[in-house]
Amino acid sequence: MHGANTVLLEKMEKPARKVRITGKGRCNITNSKTLSEFEAETHNAEFVRPALSIFFNRHIAELLHGQGVDTVVERGGRVFPASGRAADVANALERWARQQGAHIITHSEVAHLRQLPNGHLALRDASDRSITAKAVVVATGGLSYPLTGSTGDGLRLAKQLGHSIVEPMPSLVGLTVGQPFHQAHGLTLKNVMASLWADRHPVAEQQGEVMLTDFGLEGAAILRLSRRAIQLHRQHQRVEVLLDLKPALSHEKLFNRLVRELEATPTLDMRGLLRKLMPAPMLPHVLTLCRLAGTTQANSLSDEALSGVVDTLKAISFGITGHRPWSEAIVTAGGVNTNEIDPYTMQSALHSGLYFAGEVIDVDANTGGYNLQAAFSTGWLAGLSAARYATGA
Secondary structure (H helix, E strand, C coil): CCCCCCEEECCCCCCCCCHHHHHHHCCCCEECCCHHHHHHCEECHHHHHHHHHHCCHHHHHHHHHHCCCCEEECHHHEEEECCCCHHHHHHHHHHHHHHCCCEEECCCCEEEEEECCCCCEEEEECCCCEEEECCEEECCCCCCCHHHCCCCHHHHHHHHCCCCEEEEEEECCCEEECCCCHHHCCEEEEEEEEEEEECCEEEEEEEEEEEECCCEEECHHHHHHHHHHHHHHHCCCCEEEEEECCCCCCHHHHHHHHHHHHHHCCCCEHHHHHHCCCCHHHHHHHHHHHCCCCCCEHHHCCHHHHHHHHHHHHCEEEEEEEECCHHHCCEEEEEECHHHECCCCCEECCCCCEEECHHHECCEECCCCHHHHHHHHHHHHHHHHHHHHHHCC
16 A cells, blocks of 8 residues: 555454444444534544644545445534445445555454564564564554454553553443432433533533433433543542533523413422423432422422422432443543654654554544544554655655
């Protein structure tokens, strides 16, 4: 590829296993937003900027189009294959690589990587096969979705060569809470505001969908908060997520709405009043938080008590106790320290001819196609740089 003889050592039975399951099997390839908007969604954005600048969303769309895979743009700028099949994207990438001359060897897990005195790099796989190369690109993924082959192999190889690793942690993953809404298991709340707090101080907020589960919280808004929540929890801070069920209404406007409901129907009990504001499965827990019985006549409440009900609806608190396992995490935060990688080539600062790409690097982003694009961009730059290094171009 680019004039270099290229061998791809693939641990699994076929390449791109993770691509085949992303986006719930639809593959959120990239996002149509601008470079600056991408950077706003990305951790270590300054590092990945050169890679995004030379291979961005239109470039991956053009590459796939050349392989017969058209794309469509959906809500939030998310780009998907028009077919709705992630396998089409994975197959197109594999087909393109083979057309460029890459030789793909499957069932070949790299066990060891070292640099020889002459500067070349020597690899040995689990079956004791040895390969020597002028340049090597480590693009093994992180630790998320381990059944696809992402089990931290690249981090181990990087350590063998003296690289430091920013402690990996799952990101874009569900959060566990102390007291889940068991009666509301599986309920999705739309257009709520989820606020992240640490030691009683606000940290971040996301508006969107939140799913109540038997373990805690999921949904797009929670996934976007999960990285920071896990980081703070690991720092032994008291971490909470507060849900505002009616973010479009101020406290005063929501209070006035309840008053109007009671004026229209004076016989409403608390269950009936709250049912006008939320799905039925949430009622038992919210009534408990309000310390009210469902049969309590709503118009018997004082203004102060009704104001307390509004306070509850605007800030239902969940104490975060942890996160779901790696098998459910969409991406890995952490990885090979970016201070030890040249952002303009993806080459190791410790070893000439060694390159890194994708999730193995300490780069991650929010949900919405940003992570796959970062992998495509760093992969393109690493491959191009490695080929130039190997051929002396």
